[in-house]
Amino acid sequence: MSFSLTVKNELCRLENKDNCCLTSELAAAVRINGAAVVIGNGDANLRITTENAAFARRVYTQIKKCCGILPEVIIRKSKRLKKHVSYILVITSSLGSGRLLDNLGTGIEATGTEVSTELVFLNKNKLKKHCCRKAFLRGAFLAGGSVSDPEKTYHLEITSHSYKQAQDISRILETFKLNARIIRRKGSYVTYLKEGENIVDFLNIIGAHSALMELENVRILKGMRNSVNRIVNCETANLEKTVNASVRQVENIKYLMEKKGFSGLPDSLREMAELRLAYSDASLMELGQMLNPVLGKSGVNHRLRKLDKIAEYEREIRGED
Ligand SMILES: [Zn+2]
Numbered sequence: 001m002s003f004s005l006t007v008k009n010e011l012c013r014l015e016n017k018d019n020c021c022l023t024s025e026l027a028a029a030v031r032i033n034g035a036a037v038v039i040g041n042g043d044a045n046l047r048i049t050t051e052n053a054a055f056a057r058r059v060y061t062q063i064k065k066c067c068g069i070l071p072e073v074i075i076r077k078s079k080r081l082k083k084h085v086s087y088i089l090v091i092t093s094s095l096g097s098g099r100l101l102d103n104l105g106t107g108i109e110a111t112g113t114e115v116s117t118e119l120v121f122l123n124k125n126k127l128k129k130h131c132c133r134k135a136f137l138r139g140a141f142l143a144g145g146s147v148s149d150p151e152k153t154y155h156l157e158i159t160s161h162s163y164k165q166a167q168d169i170s171r172i173l174e175t176f177k178l179n180a181r182i183i184r185r186k187g188s189y190v191t192y193l194k195e196g197e198n199i200v201d202f203l204n205i206i207g208a209h210s211a212l213m214e215l216e217n218v219r220i221l222k223g224m225r226n227s228v229n230r231i232v233n234c235e236t237a238n239l240e241k242t243v244n245a246s247v248r249q250v251e252n253i254k255y256l257m258e259k260k261g262f263s264g265l266p267d268s269l270r271e272m273a274e275l276r277l278a279y280s281d282a283s284l285m286e287l288g289q290m291l292n293p294v295l296g297k298s299g300v301n302h303r304l305r306k307l308d309k310i311a312e313y314e315r316e317i318r319g320e321d
Contacts, residue, residue: 250277
């Protein structure tokens with residue numbers, strides 16, 4: 001099951017305790033999934049279309065609770081894709097579409113007759129309460145939302161018919177300190193959120209608490225994987241540095257041995273050079289432990305650097321690189 005569907009299934013099991021929230025959630029769903037066919041005198045038949053069966057049931061029940069209307073239900077199967085099913089709830093003018101829209105504070109800004117038009121008007125007074133704004137966002141997500149699988153990426157979006165609808169959603173999100181962006185995609189407007197933290201906040205607002213926990217678990221695991229990778233990368237880099245240094249030291253010591261032998265070196269450096277040749281894989285600390293008296297890491301480093309310098313000097317005076 002996709003993460004989107006997990007979230008939507010959870011939301012469809014939530015109950016709106018207050019009537020105010022029920023109508024706010026329904027208003028969002030009707031605006032996004034609804035279309036009106038104007039039949040004159042300002043009357044319109046209303047159709048609400050969704051592919052999610054649980055959501056269709058929820059909208060049906062909400063319309064019934066909100067104003068006692070029982071919508072007609074049409075189930076349409078796609079001819080090409082057999083599994084593709086659309087649920088259409090129809091509320092004709094005679095069933096009381098006008099009453100429903102009034103109750104929802106949503107209306108039609110129709111310019112002509114016999115046109116299919118989106119539901120643009122929204123009564124802002126209905127969304128003054130905190131609880132109702134949350135419910136509105138829940139309805140908007142159920143109707144036009146999707147969220148990426150958090151294992152892959154953090155992206156949540158709600159698709160609307162018009163820029164105004166997208167902007168309304170974005171403004172409501174702002175009241176929860178969430179900054180959404182809007183893009184145009186194939187004639188629709190998409191309000192979207194990025195970043196795990198914002199998506200966690202959004203799921204919290206709309207009441208998808210189990211999905212939120214699931215997302216948080218993924219975030220924690222991802223964070224752990226990243227820090228393990230960082231440590232491994234860091235260790236690999238250090239190891240490479242140590243190996244490169246050892247290769248250079250051994251080359252220099254061999255060069256000195258070949259060109260002038262160790263006889264001219266002070267005892268401390270000769271001893272160091274011999275040890276390095278014998279144990280090219282040993283760390284500075286390990287080399288120090290082999291000396292008598294034991295020498296610390298920085299002491300060993302100091303002696304090896306001196307050997308490097310002498311070799312460089314020898315190469316210079318011999319005009320070799
Ligand atoms: Zn409310």
